[in-house]
Amino acid sequence: MTPRVTFAVAARVLAQLRRDHRTVAMLILLPALLVSLMWWMFTDSPMVFDRVGGPLLAVFPSIIMFVVTSVATLRERSSGTLSRLFTMPMGKLDFLLGYALAFALIAVVQALVVVSIALYLLDLDIQGAAWQLGVVAVLDGVLGTALGLFASAFAATEFQAVQMMPAVMIPQILLCGLLVPRDQLPTVLHALSDVLPLSYAVDAVIGVANGNGFTTGTGGDTLVVLGFILAALGLGAATLKRRTA
Amino acid sequence: MMKNAVSCRDVVVVRGDREVLHGVGFDLRAGSVTGLLGPSGCGKTTLIRAIVGLQARVTGDVSVLGLPAGAPKLRGRIGYVTQEPSVYGDLTVTENLRFFAAVLGVPSSDVERVVEAVDLTSHADARVDQLSGGQRSRASLAAALLGSPELLVLDEPTVGLDPVLRRDLWNLFHQLADAGATLLVSSHVMDEASRCDRLLLMRDGELLADDTPQDLLLSAGTSDIEQAFLTLIDRKAGAR
Numbered sequence: 001m002t003p004r005v006t007f008a009v010a011a012r013v014l015a016q017l018r019r020d021h022r023t024v025a026m027l028i029l030l031p032a033l034l035v036s037l038m039w040w041m042f043t044d045s046p047m048v049f050d051r052v053g054g055p056l057l058a059v060f061p062s063i064i065m066f067v068v069t070s071v072a073t074l075r076e077r078s079s080g081t082l083s084r085l086f087t088m089p090m091g092k093l094d095f096l097l098g099y100a101l102a103f104a105l106i107a108v109v110q111a112l113v114v115v116s117i118a119l120y121l122l123d124l125d126i127q128g129a130a131w132q133l134g135v136v137a138v139l140d141g142v143l144g145t146a147l148g149l150f151a152s153a154f155a156a157t158e159f160q161a162v163q164m165m166p167a168v169m170i171p172q173i174l175l176c177g178l179l180v181p182r183d184q185l186p187t188v189l190h191a192l193s194d195v196l197p198l199s200y201a202v203d204a205v206i207g208v209a210n211g212n213g214f215t216t217g218t219g220g221d222t223l224v225v226l227g228f229i230l231a232a233l234g235l236g237a238a239t240l241k242r243r244t245a
Numbered sequence: 246m247m248k249n250a251v252s253c254r255d256v257v258v259v260r261g262d263r264e265v266l267h268g269v270g271f272d273l274r275a276g277s278v279t280g281l282l283g284p285s286g287c288g289k290t291t292l293i294r295a296i297v298g299l300q301a302r303v304t305g306d307v308s309v310l311g312l313p314a315g316a317p318k319l320r321g322r323i324g325y326v327t328q329e330p331s332v333y334g335d336l337t338v339t340e341n342l343r344f345f346a347a348v349l350g351v352p353s354s355d356v357e358r359v360v361e362a363v364d365l366t367s368h369a370d371a372r373v374d375q376l377s378g379g380q381r382s383r384a385s386l387a388a389a390l391l392g393s394p395e396l397l398v399l400d401e402p403t404v405g406l407d408p409v410l411r412r413d414l415w416n417l418f419h420q421l422a423d424a425g426a427t428l429l430v431s432s433h434v435m436d437e438a439s440r441c442d443r444l445l446l447m448r449d450g451e452l453l454a455d456d457t458p459q460d461l462l463l464s465a466g467t468s469d470i471e472q473a474f475l476t477l478i479d480r481k482a483g484a485r
Contacts, residue, residue: 008347012333012340019335019372080331084388087297088348089320243301243315245260 001091009090009098014105027068027106031060031114039122046123053124054209055178057137058201061110062144063169065103069148070165072099073240074158092237096149100142100233107141127211132218136208139225140201146232147197153236172198177206197228250275250396250427251296255305258291265291266450268305273429273443278422280438281431282474283447289431290328292447293400296429297325310395321349324389324397328404330381331388334374338365338384341373342391351392359387362417364410379406386414390421397421397428403437415440438470446474453477 017024035056042049073095076082085095115134118124126133151164175185175193182193182203193199200221207218214222251273258266266288273279281289294300295307298315307314310322332341342356360369363383368376373384386402397418403411415437418428422442430441438444439458446454446461454461454477458470465473 004350005348008344011347012336012344015340016333016335079333080327080329081333083294083299083327084325084331084345085348086299087320087323087325088345089317089350090348241301243299245301 001093001097002089005090005094006097006101009095010101010105013099013102017102017106023068024106027064028110028113030064031057031110032117034060035114035118036122039118039124046125049122050125052178053118053122054126054133054205055176055202057114057118057133058140058205059173059176059178059198061107061114061137061141062147062198062201063165063173064110065107065141065144066148066151066169067162067165069099069103069145070151070155070161071158072149073152074155074161078158086242092240092242093233095240096153096233096236099149100145100229103145104138104142107138107145110141111137126209128208128213128218132208132214133205135214136201136204136218136222136225139222139229140205143197143201143225143229143232146229146236150232150236150239153239169198172196175199176202178202197225197232200224200228248275249273250310251429252308253292253296253306256292256295256307257304258288258295258300259302260291264450266295269447269450269452270305271445271452271455273427275427276422276425277442278418278428278430278440279443279445280441281429281445281447282435282438282470283433283453285433287447288450289433289447290400291450293325293398293429293431297323297398321392322395324391324394324399326382326386326389326397326399326402328400330373330378330385332373332381332384335372337370337372338376338387339369341384342388345388346391349392355391359390362390363387364413379410382406383410383414393424393426395426397426399428399430401431401433403430403432403434411437435471435474444470446477448478453481 038056039049111134115137119130151168152161155161155164175189175196176198182190182199185193204218204221204225207221212218249272254270256266256269257264269292283289291300295303296309296314309319312319339356342359343353346353346356360366363386365383368380373381382402389397403414422428441458443457444461445452461473462468465476467473467476
């Protein structure tokens, strides 16, 4: 791994995003719009919004980041730029970390927007600190990015990559505690949800919302999310092949 | 100085359940321009990918600049141009080259030099996806020239270019070779053969000839490289 190369990849990805206004708008505004839609749906029962609003701050950013990044390495493969980069002194981890870094920056802006709108415009009621909710929302966006990059390294074509969203993300959304609290799931499903990254992303948000700070319980969930991010990037680098048929 | 920049012995490549290279062997002398000619589908790109270390399931011996092909120490010492222009369409020519220069760790002052070398100075700030096909492939070639690599492997770099530009690029290739670089240039256009120091003729995953253009024509008893190619195919069929 070479920091010079990692940062070069990140800067290039951001330069490309700067030209693609529609994608930037989707990444930054869509989570906020979707949360607002949920608020509107539950306008007559604000208690429900207070319960699901937090978890949504984890779920929407990670899904949207996943979709965008899952085609990223495939695009580079089909354009031949990945082949060129592999003949240069670029580690596979440089490539994935560069992407992760660029999208982490987007995730910061995304989290600022969605958390501000949820707390100050939609009056989402939380016990914990707003900045901690922001940190967790950023990590959840980065989690979606890392899982997307892993899926992207795994898929052989862009066609296969878009199929990863329903295959990888929807089961996690169903089991993460958004629809049914995880401790009320059947035993087998509860055990299954214990190994899924999004479960911890949602637990962390719920923890902050319930007033548990990083030092009082939520820190553990946050660290697990961080662990999943690093594992997904490491596995993605291991899966990405220099030599192909 | 090293005599051979590339040395291949009994190179076999399998793709899927099909063998696409059947024991290819040749040497590329350092400082020479070698043409890799043959019809589309004969295995040129596979051979090139084996040399730059991107092809899976290669057996036999491929040695590049004294190291096994694909060795980490070779990264950055080989300039590779894929058939499709491998540059980012949504960035300008200069942005593309600055990025690749940063990955290679060469100073960004090198960008200006390579843009000039491929005659794209007037389009340096144009987005690549707004350029013509020929300009795009020159942008891709420029990226391969960054850092003055010792070996340049170019997969059909002159396709679709006008004759004047093609002549200029071949002149550039010889200038680079005179400066010590080794070039392997693939083409399916036989009339580019006379511009090479040496020719490799390929067909169906086998090497038909490895010779200078002059000696190739002499041994086939013709003045036309396309005719020489046909004569070699007939001889090979007769020998079976």
